[in-house]
Amino acid sequence: MNVESQSEHLKQSKNWYQSLPTEWQNWLNENIENGCDVQKISLILQSHGLSPRADQYLFSDADQLSEQLQNELLDYSLEGLDTDEILEKIKQKNISNHLIIQFLKRVNNNVIFKKLKQVQQQQNKQRWLLQVMGQLNQLNDHIPSTIDCIETPDFETFIERYYSQMRPVILKGGIQHWPALHKWSPDYFAQHFENELVEVQMHREQHQDFEKKSVQLKRIILMQDFVAQIKATKHSNDIYLTANNAAQNKQFMQKISEDLGDFAKAYCQKEIKNRHFLWFGPAGTFTPLHYDLTNNMLAQIYGRKKVTLIPAWQMPYMYNDHWVFSQVSDVAKADLADYPLLEKVTPFECILQPGETLFIPIGWWHSVESLDISISVSFTHFNVNNHFFTEYPQDLIR
Template identity: 40%
Template sequence: MSNPLITPAPRPEPAATSTTLPDDWRQWVAENRLRGCTPESMLQVLLANDLDRSASEAALVAIERDPSYLAALKFLQLYGKLASVMLNHQRLVQSAPHYERVEKRAHVSRDEFTERYVRGSRPLVLTELARDWPALGRWSPADLKQRFGHAEVEIQSGRQADAQYEQNKLALRRTVRLGDFVDQVVAGGPTNDHYLTANNEVLRRPEFAPLLDDIGSLPDYCDRAQLAARSSFWFGPGGTVTPLHHDTIMLMHTQVVGRKRWRFISPLETPRLYNFNGVFSQVDLDRPDLARYPLFGEATVLDIVLEPGETVFLPLGWWHHVTSLELSLSFSFSNLAVPNEFEYLNPSITNW
């Protein structure tokens, strides 16, 4: 299946002469040819954008013998081999019975957790991990306001006006009093416009240490000494969405108040997820555009609802999309007693 054409954003380029196209359109020709688009379909787009017919036709002929394009074809073959290896392994993995069901278990031993879920790269929900945590009986919006309402926190605000809100999260940072934010969340109802996320770093601040005191026992495959340095606090209304992305470490995420819907896709399916920039997919999992992103139609999505008191384990590199179904307080931690530092060579293509 060929990919749909990508039209570049308009730029103030000189008009095409009778023999040449502007540089950005010549690059567009190369990119779309590498993506398998036909010269005929590309010519239609060029003409629809008022580019000279003879220059357009000449560019489509010239690209087939352009040295840079021919070199790129070789690298495209190498990418294709790697993608096929990943997708063949994924086909084998998902042939297992009940692949699409994320297991919910009360307990697992350290050995089983390490072998079956960490090295075996399988998501897992633990229903009893947080059973003795004081947080489960204490945390609430009112409790946050009473204990920490005077403190300032960093939130994301104005998310709904930015389609790339997570990728542009640094630009959406706002500092507010936590008590005011609690009032805003409680009174405002469901929305994706504001959210206190892991980036707030509040658990590194002494005034929020009591939140860590509310975390009870941890399994023996977690390093308690690293909890303060490797944990995060989340608070927001129902309706908040963390779009499809992958993390660069493994982590556990405990739902304390409210429910969240988690959807997972194996890292072996990365070639189907249009990962052009950073750790993010271009695909909107709630409204996938299969005309623009056709390969996503072949991806297998695992779907669970995380209930209060449950903890999800996120294996390395698994893609996930998270939606708060109601007002939510959550706690995540990555202090696993296994190697948990990894390097990713992420793309930075922002104009596709």
């Protein structure tokens, strides 16, 4: 049967069902739900003059349901709704209850679906715990509703108050001694590294999922041309040198790392000091919502950046899809009709000024927008355990 005749068939069955007196509709549903033999049901209906479409209704097959509807039914079932609740949810659709019940019975007896349901229930329990943690966290008056912005404390205080508590903070003064803060600018890079070939991300505006496509968008360009493009651009996300380009730009990064130093005193492991990442681009670059698999410092050298942060424990509302990304790239622009769970998230916004460093705790969702031409450096090598990445499910890594 082709799709049109299938839907005509479904419609006729539904019309027949709706033409029945309510007490017969209830009788029919009850018997179908109780698993009574459809042949017998058909005979009883006929003996009461309630055919001729009874058989068409009773012997339709749930395979005729559209894939979209099947997925919707599976989602409801995984959410834990029972048959009556599911029937109520889809009562507006022109589908006979019999088919829905038949479909749900079939999937509930399927061994793969049973396993899936077990896994889902496990996940629902963990989600519940995350929700409770988030609600309890909001009761704590000592946790401010904005991101703290403080003079960089000693490392122990930072660990006690922020790192170990997964609390973001803006730290002032930690990079005051970096020559980069006083030297770096677009002109400085153009003059001192004019003939350096660097890898950047390009044509980002042509691709909605530019971050997920970062490998395809890599291009090599002369530093002087890159800077010229940045300076000629008023506001654009099209071109950006990011951490994704770090491997290719290793030699360049080594050259400029002499302008960097430790963060404050005793924050970093000295032996891996060169593992910094550079972010350089025009006003308007946008890094979509994601979370990192390490604790991360984002040090602002030149220009300003707006960062939106969402607590890690709000993961269940974040529409996480591919790897560490969300279906939503910017929470401020998302349509709540499409993503209703976002109503529950509590974003924190901050503007990072040159000389300030934002501590982004592991798992915290963040998106970053450059408000000016911007140069930032990020790093992850703290003087304390930050190797949680190794325990991340390896099959989930790109």
